[in-house]
Amino acid sequence: MSETKVYLNGEYLPLADAKVSVLDRGFLFGDGVYEVIPVYSGNIFRVQEHLRRLNNSLDDIRLDNPHSSEEWLTIFEPFLDKSKDQSIYLQITRGVASKRDHAFPEQVKPTVFVMCSDIKPFEGKFTGIKAITLDDTRWQLCNIKAITLLANILLRQEAIDEGCAEAILIKQGYVTEGAASNVFVVIDGVLMTPLNDGAILPGITRDVILELAEKQQIPCSEQVIALEALNAASEIWVTSSTREIIPVVELDGRVIGDGKPGPLFTQMDALLQAEKQAYR
Numbered sequence: 001m002s003e004t005k006v007y008l009n010g011e012y013l014p015l016a017d018a019k020v021s022v023l024d025r026g027f028l029f030g031d032g033v034y035e036v037i038p039v040y041s042g043n044i045f046r047v048q049e050h051l052r053r054l055n056n057s058l059d060d061i062r063l064d065n066p067h068s069s070e071e072w073l074t075i076f077e078p079f080l081d082k083s084k085d086q087s088i089y090l091q092i093t094r095g096v097a098s099k100r101d102h103a104f105p106e107q108v109k110p111t112v113f114v115m116c117s118d119i120k121p122f123e124g125k126f127t128g129i130k131a132i133t134l135d136d137t138r139w140q141l142c143n144i145k146a147i148t149l150l151a152n153i154l155l156r157q158e159a160i161d162e163g164c165a166e167a168i169l170i171k172q173g174y175v176t177e178g179a180a181s182n183v184f185v186v187i188d189g190v191l192m193t194p195l196n197d198g199a200i201l202p203g204i205t206r207d208v209i210l211e212l213a214e215k216q217q218i219p220c221s222e223q224v225i226a227l228e229a230l231n232a233a234s235e236i237w238v239t240s241s242t243r244e245i246i247p248v249v250e251l252d253g254r255v256i257g258d259g260k261p262g263p264l265f266t267q268m269d270a271l272l273q274a275e276k277q278a279y280r
């Protein structure tokens with residue numbers, strides 16, 4: 001697509017012409033779910049896994065998926081550009097009701113929105129980033145990729161205000177995830193990530209890393225990680241589809257390891273780049 005276009009309810013429109021009613025439940029209540037899917041040289045990375053997670057999010061908010069997997073792929077097709085890396089953002093809300101009411105409206109069509117942006121490697125990947133720990137103030141259904149992100153936004157902004165790139169969230173003394181990422185730590189050579197127990201988003205990048213670690217026989221485990229264990233880690237990473245794996249080199253003002261991206265990060269990043277290449 002030459003000029004920037006977006007997809008809205010069956011049409012591809014110039015960004016400026018894509019309009020949604022102020023009665024849309026996404027606007028009024030944050031009543032919707034979303035996905036962010038990376039695309040490498042025109043190939044959509046782990047698309048079935050992202051569409052499966054979308055289905056789970058929709059089931060959890062009791063909204064039918066308006067499209068089959070094949071239909072989603074057809075919708076994505078015009079956005080794909082072989083000459084670059086991109087990310088697809090898709091959002092489904094419960095639609096436009098005739099009045100504002102918390103209860104689900106009857107016979108309302110969901111609003112379906114898709115846009116695509118270019119992605120470039122996140123610069124913090126090469127130097128490592130600073131992070132802070134913050135109390136996880138979010139709700140209990142963090143496995144749902146809900147558009148209702150106010151807590152995440154406030155937490156990320158608090159990190160930025162402190163000169164950090166990400167907040168690592170702590171719930172009752174244990175690590176959950178980042179404001180917009182999953183968390184991995186390396187302790188005594190073992191790669192660890194918190195359990196997928198509803199308190200975190202089941203990240204697709206997280207799954208890819210666990211799969212690659214297993215294939216390479218890198219010792220790894222999904223387990224509870226106490227704040228004290230986080231503080232004892234020789235490496236800390238945050239992971240997401242748009243930023244991939246980002247090493248944390250300073251946490252709460254304390255240097256992690258030797259203050260540079262660690263050796264297991266370097267190894268895992270190389271494995272992930274090779275996995276991406278396989279999709280090209």
Ligand code: PDD
Nearest residue numbers: 036179180181182201203204205240241
């Ligand atoms: N967010 N946890 C949270 C709270 C997230 O928002 C994200 C990603 C992840 C990582 O999931 P994945 O590896 O599937 O991207 C974990 C996206 C990128 C966003 O909101 O823009």
